[in-house]
Amino acid sequence: FDTANREKFRPAYHHTPAYGWMNDPNGMFYKDGVYNLYYQYNPYGSQWENMTWGHSSSRDLVNWTDEGLAIEPDGLGTIFSGSCVVDKDNTAGFGAGAVVAFYTTAGENQTQSMAYSTDNGKTFTKYDGNPILTADVPDFRDPHVFRHEKSGRWILILAAGQEMRIYSSANLKDWTYESSFGKGYGCHEGVWECPDLFELPVEGKNYSKWVLVCNINPGGPAGGSATQYFTGTFDGHKFTCDTKPEVTKWADYGKDNYAGVTFDNAPDGRRIMIGWMSNWQYANQAPTQQYRSANTIARDLYLYTDGTTEYLASKPSVENEKMRGKAAVKKNISGSNTISKMFSKPRGTYEVVLTLGNDNAGNVELVLSNTKGENVSMMYDAAKGSLSFDRRKSGNVSFSDQFPAVSVAPVVGSKLNELRLYVDNCSVEAFANGGRSVMTNLVFPSEPYNSISVKCGGKKKSASLVVYPLNK
Ligand code: FRU
Structure with missing residues (x-):
């Protein structure tokens, strides 16, 4: 059933x-x-x-x-x-x-x-x-x-x-x-x-x-x-x-x-x-x-x-791509960008694809948040060549001392070209550069994260953000 x-x-x-x-x-x-x-x-x-x-x-x-x-x-x-x-x-x-x-x-x-x-x-x-x-x-x-x-x-x-x-x-x-x-x-x-x-x-x-x-x-x-x-x-x-x-x-x-x-x-x-x-x-x-x-x-x-x-x-x-609904797209983003309401009704099931052009050489930050101030924050640190995932303020983190945490993945072979996220109510699976760096983390927010903000380093405008609602 x-x-x-x-x-x-x-x-x-x-x-x-x-x-x-x-x-x-x-x-x-x-x-x-x-x-x-x-x-x-x-x-x-x-x-x-x-x-x-x-x-x-x-x-x-x-x-x-x-x-x-x-x-x-x-x-x-x-x-x-x-x-x-x-x-x-x-x-x-x-x-x-x-x-x-x-x-x-x-x-x-x-x-x-x-x-x-x-x-x-x-x-x-x-x-x-x-x-x-x-x-x-x-x-x-x-x-x-x-x-x-x-x-x-x-x-x-x-x-x-x-x-x-x-x-x-x-x-x-x-x-x-x-x-x-x-x-x-x-x-x-x-x-x-x-x-x-x-x-x-x-x-x-x-x-x-x-x-x-x-x-x-x-x-x-x-x-x-x-x-x-x-x-x-x-x-x-x-x-x-x-x-x-x-x-x-x-x-x-x-x-x-x-x-x-x-x-x-x-x-x-x-x-x-x-x-x-x-x-x-x-x-x-x-x-x-x-x-x-x-x-x-x-x-x-x-x-x-x-x-x-x-x-x-x-x-x-x-097979996961078959779930994609009509995408919200932001092209040519640089500096700070926010989509404060990704969907007309809050939903906890979606895919995010952030594509970064060659000119985006600096740090990249992506934050998913809700109206309760809960969020997950991902940061690509260009100097370290690493991607971090911070869920310390993601919602209910108090059921175990070991739950609130920051996980860090190396981005092998250089810079961040693409960051893809699968969000499904209580989880965020992050795939960087075609799955070369992967982080899977649970989250228990009191309401879905329906706002996304992206901060890109670099000067020219060649990053794009695509958000697909996922429907089964
Ligand atoms: C891994 C594991 C296995 C074992 C199973 C028992 O999570 O400990 O080694 O077969 O779970 O449920």
């Missing part, structure tokens, strides 16, 4: 559970025109407990249909995060095109289990040989499986304490340990969770790289939960990072994008990621009533290089 706008903060175009608690997106796959999204779900309450896989489906990554519960707790434990693959060639013997789910059964120990579906992911049968992998460490979870075409085998990557372990299999049931990655690399201030591993072309180049996604909690750049990643090579056995061990790369510098992973079998070679739009620092206290937590909008990933190393960028998936 349609859950939009039942309460003030419920997002209109982001995926949310109908009621109850949600965390990580799980088992995302595409098949026969449908995107399937499972999620860590407590069907019985609004806090983290009773982990079960809820299920939603969508044909356009924007409109989601509630499909009920998919995988429920059993004698091995509750059902933690994991992934799904489409077994086109029937390697497991559950049938050609069966959907096979891998997840952590969290009981006395964390072990890995599987279940299969022969109705495109609507219902699952648990494999009678579960668990398929058992633990030798307490934190042993979040299996992500994918087909490695070159070696003709399946690869499973999971988090074990503060490293990632890689296994291989011919039949999805029997797994052989291959290698581990992590020691000495990146951020180790928290537990490593929810990995992903995939190959991506590098924009404008004739080579590609492998990306190892590593969610970590705590230790994020803005405090608490965040997603780091590593770039390098994968030969079917071992991931080799080709960045200096001490360098940490973050997929999103905001406070509210965690446990992001990608869809299996996405069409047209796309690599589409969705994350959980919250932070373990305060997720259980977020001031919503009927439901807790939303997922980010879908984002298409790509790599780019600064000549030394590769970086991951995430662009809003094109």
Whole structure:
């Protein structure tokens, strides 16, 4: 059923559970025109407990249909995060095109289990040989499986304490340990969770790289939960990072994008990621009533290089643009500009595109505000080459000491050309320079921010501001 706008903060175009608690997106796959999204779900309450896989489906990554519960707790434990693959060639013997789910059964120990579906992911049968992998460490979870075409085998990557372990299999049931990655690399201030591993072309180049996604909690750049990643090579056995061990790369510098992973079998070679739009620092206290937590909008990933190393960028998936209504446009802006009423009736769902010409060399400030004096303020600091997002006065910030915060993202490779914002009642997702710098942050204003003001550095008039109401 349609859950939009039942309460003030419920997002209109982001995926949310109908009621109850949600965390990580799980088992995302595409098949026969449908995107399937499972999620860590407590069907019985609004806090983290009773982990079960809820299920939603969508044909356009924007409109989601509630499909009920998919995988429920059993004698091995509750059902933690994991992934799904489409077994086109029937390697497991559950049938050609069966959907096979891998997840952590969290009981006395964390072990890995599987279940299969022969109705495109609507219902699952648990494999009678579960668990398929058992633990030798307490934190042993979040299996992500994918087909490695070159070696003709399946690869499973999971988090074990503060490293990632890689296994291989011919039949999805029997797994052989291959290698581990992590020691000495990146951020180790928290537990490593929810990995992903995939190959991506590098924009404008004739080579590609492998990306190892590593969610970590705590230790994020803005405090608490965040997603780091590593770039390098994968030969079917071992991931080799080709960045200096001490360098940490973050997929999103905001406070509210965690446990992001990608869809299996996405069409047209796309690599589409969705994350959980919250932070373990305060997720259980977020001031919503009927439901807790939303997922980010879908984002298409790509790599780019600064000549030394590769970086991951995430662009809003094109499907999001279909929601655009009639735009309000301000062209040739310079100095200070304000649209004090973006819409005739206040609304909390819109997209902002600020495009800056080559002549805008200085700082850029963009403020969204409401009539209650609440605001979020974004500032591009040209000297530092960074973009900040200040939500300290964004509305209700008092439910956690860790909520009022300023997050800061580097703008890799120079100046700000474009800043794009997706606003949806309780969230602002900021994408700078085609998704090369990203910040996702929750906000809880007492009324929507319907005024926007922009201050541009530089002298000539070549900046433009476009505001689209978003309708579903
Ligand atoms: C990440 C996580 C996973 C785990 C799940 C439990 O947010 O801690 O590691 O599988 O949540 O709900």
